[in-house]
Amino acid sequence: xxxxxxxxxxxxxxxxxxxxxxxxxxxxxxxxxxxxxxxxxxxxxxxxxxxxxxxxxxxxxxxxxxxxxxxxxxxxxxxxxxxxxxxxxxxxxxxxxxxxxxxxxxxxxxxxxxxxxxxxxxxxxxxxxxxxxxxxxxxxxxxxxxxxxxxxxxxxxxxxxxxxxxxxxxxxxxxxxxxxxxxxxxxxxxxxxxxxxxxxxxxxxxxxxxxxxxxxxxxxxxxxxxxxxxxxxxxxxxxxxxxxxxxxxxxxxxxxxx
Numbered sequence: 001x002x003x004x005x006x007x008x009x010x011x012x013x014x015x016x017x018x019x020x021x022x023x024x025x026x027x028x029x030x031x032x033x034x035x036x037x038x039x040x041x042x043x044x045x046x047x048x049x050x051x052x053x054x055x056x057x058x059x060x061x062x063x064x065x066x067x068x069x070x071x072x073x074x075x076x077x078x079x080x081x082x083x084x085x086x087x088x089x090x091x092x093x094x095x096x097x098x099x100x101x102x103x104x105x106x107x108x109x110x111x112x113x114x115x116x117x118x119x120x121x122x123x124x125x126x127x128x129x130x131x132x133x134x135x136x137x138x139x140x141x142x143x144x145x146x147x148x149x150x151x152x153x154x155x156x157x158x159x160x161x162x163x164x165x166x167x168x169x170x171x172x173x174x175x176x177x178x179x180x181x182x183x184x185x186x187x188x189x190x191x192x193x194x195x196x197x198x199x200x201x202x203x204x205x206x207x208x209x210x211x212x213x214x215x216x217x218x219x220x221x222x223x224x225x226x227x228x229x230x231x232x233x234x235x236x237x238x239x240x241x242x243x244x245x246x247x248x249x250x251x252x253x254x255x256x257x258x
Contacts, residue, residue, distance in 0.1 A: 002029060002030045003029045003030070003234065003238040003239070003240070004026055004029040004030045004031035004086070004234075004237065004238060005029075005030035006030065007030070007031045007032070007086055008031065008032045008034065008077060008081040008082075008083055008084050008085050008086070009026050009031045009032070009033050009034070009084075009085065009086035009087070009088060009237065010035070010036075010073065010074065010077050010084060010086070010087045010088065010121075010125065011023050011026070011033060011034070011035040011036070011088045011090055012035070012036045012062070012064055012073075012088070012089055012090050012091035012117075012121060013036065013037060013090040013091030013092065014033075014035025014036055014037055014043075014046070014059075014090065015035070015037030015038075015039055015042035015043045015046060015059075016037070016039075016042060016190060017188070017190030017191065018090055018140065018185065018188060018190065018226045018229045018233075019035065019037070019088075019090040019091070020046060021225075021226035021227045021229065022088060022090065022226075022229075022230040022233050022234070023035045023046060023050065023057070024046075024050065024230075025230045025233075025234055026086075026234065027050045027053070027055030027056065028053075028055065029234060029238075031056075031086070032056035032057070032058075032080075032081045033050065033055070033056065033057045033058070034057075034058045034059075034060060034073070034076060034077035034080065034081070035047075035058075035059055035060075036059075036061070036062035036064065036073050037059070037061065037062065038061065038062070038063055040059075040061050043059035043060075043061060044059060046059065047059040056081070058076065058077070058080050058081075060072065060073045060076045060077075064091045064113060064117035064120075064121070065113060065116070065117055070120050070121055070124055071124055074121075074124045074128060077128075078128055083128065083131065083132045084125060084128035084129060084132060084135065085129065085132050085135045086136045086237045087121060087125040087129070087135070087136070087137045087138070088137075088138045088140070088233055088237065089117075089118045089121055089122070089137070089138070089139045089140060089162075090140045091113065091117065092113060092114045092158075093109070093110060093113045093114065093155075094152075094155055095110045095154045095155045096151055096152050096154075096155070097151070097152070097153055097154060098151060098153055099153055102153055102154050106154055107154050110155060110157075110158050111154070111157075111158055111161075114155070114158035114159065114161075114162065115158050115161045115162065115165070118139055118162055119165060122137055122165075122169060122180075125137065126173070126178070129176075129178050130176060130178070133177065134176060134177025134178055134179075135177075135178055135179075136178070136179050136180075136181075136236070136237050137169065137178065137179070137180045137181075138180075138181055138182065138183060138236045138237055139162050139166050139180070139181075139182040139183075140182070140183055140185070140233075141159045141162045141163050141166065141182040141184045141248060142155070142156075142159040142162075142184055142185060142186075143184050143185065143186045143252040143255050143256050144156040144159050145159040145160050145162060145163040145182070145184055145248065146160075146184065146248060146250070146256060147255075147256050159184075162182060163182060163184075163248055166182040166246065166248065167246045170245040170246030170247075171246065174245055174246075179241070180245055180246065181236045181241065181244055181245060181246065181247045181248075181249065182247070182248050182249065183229060183232050183233050183236060183249050183251060184248050184249060184250045184251065184252065185224060185232075185251050186218065186224055186250075186251065186252025186253050186255045187214055187218065187223050187224065187252075187253070187255075188223060188224040188225065188226060188229055189223040189224070189226075190226055211223065217255075218252075218253040218254065219254030219255070219257065220253035220254055221253075222253065223253075224251065224253055228251065229251055235249075236249060
């Protein structure tokens with residue numbers, strides 16, 4: 001369990017779901033983990049848990065739409081551990097709507113969180129990766145980055161943008177030994193779904209209906225688990241994928257193969 005020994009990783013949106021699972025896995029693999037989120041109580045609890053397990057962790061409360069807070073996150077990571085080797089752009093929001101039903105506010109918020117904040121974190125992290133002699137950026141896209149998403153126009157557009165950002169950055173920085181790839185999860189069960197008002201399946205009845213629907217439309221018959229996505233992120237962040245850049249790694253239970 002040492003694929004990331006000596007590495008420092010920044011994980012945005014690291015207090016729950018895929019980000020939390022990835023923070024736990026990276027720490028177990030020897031990385032010093034700096035993770036962000038907006039909810040201080042969850043961040044403090046995860047930081048304490050990783051440290052109690054003998055890992056290195058630092059939580060930095062961050063609103064990813066705030067340029068100054070993003071800069072502070074990167075500065076804290078570099079100051080605390082001396083270098084930055086990995087950036088996992090995980091923070092994001094799920095929004096729904098068609099071209100007609102999407103409001104100006106939803107459109108702007110979706111792009112601000114899912115696209116602009118990703119670009120901003122890359123821009124801030126790149127000088128630190130360069131100082132370290134190279135590194136890895138992993139962006140969290142979606143299976144809807146490569147196929148259309150019905151009733152989720154703003155979200156699908158934002159994830160398509162992340163896919164193109166990933167490919168373009170991979171070409172821009174390959175000669176600097178900086179690899180840029182994206183993980184593209186399908187429907188993944190995260191604990192925040194259970195929080196009232198967070199997602200359309202928040203109440204137990206709707207959630208059970210969603211699970212039943214997933215069994216019908218996903219070839220593998222179930223939602224993914226955050227830990228399954230985290231293992232794919234680890235692959236992209238480690239030397240196991242040393243000859244891969246500009247790649248979109250689908251982890252979607254076969255959804256896009258249909």
